[in-house]
Amino acid sequence: MRALQKTVVVFGKHVIGDVYGCDRGKLTDLLYLTRVIREAATVGNMTLLEIKSWKIGDGVSIIGIVLESHISIHTWPEYSFATVDVYSCGVHTDPEKSFDYIVKALGASHYEKKVVLRNYEI
Numbered sequence: 001m002r003a004l005q006k007t008v009v010v011f012g013k014h015v016i017g018d019v020y021g022c023d024r025g026k027l028t029d030l031l032y033l034t035r036v037i038r039e040a041a042t043v044g045n046m047t048l049l050e051i052k053s054w055k056i057g058d059g060v061s062i063i064g065i066v067l068e069s070h071i072s073i074h075t076w077p078e079y080s081f082a083t084v085d086v087y088s089c090g091v092h093t094d095p096e097k098s099f100d101y102i103v104k105a106l107g108a109s110h111y112e113k114k115v116v117l118r119n120y121e122i
Helices: 024-028 030-043 095-105
Strands: 008-010 012-020 048-056 059-066 069-076 081-089 110-117
Touching: 012 095, 024 030, 024 059, 024 069, 030 048, 030 059, 030 069, 030 095, 069 095, 081 095, 095 110
Parallel strands: none
Antiparallel strands: 012 081, 012 110, 048 059, 059 069, 069 081
């Protein structure tokens, strides 16, 4: 008996993580975080469409809408902590590179990262 071969018709990769020991100043700096989102999109070969941000206490929530999906950073400067989410559809993108860029840009001492494939096969 021959196994059925499936074809990936939708390719998605979702990279999520918790980022610890970050530079507190960077976690509160809206202009800096905007630049980080822009560069993360470039590094991951994504097409940036728009950036929206909100100050929440001392922290920031910032979301970059990319043609391929999104990049988000949520910060808690009082704990030197952030969460990062990079999701993209398309084999031409590299959300792991974007995630790694953000971790470095935040000056993190360590992080946890999970990668989830979100493919549709027929």
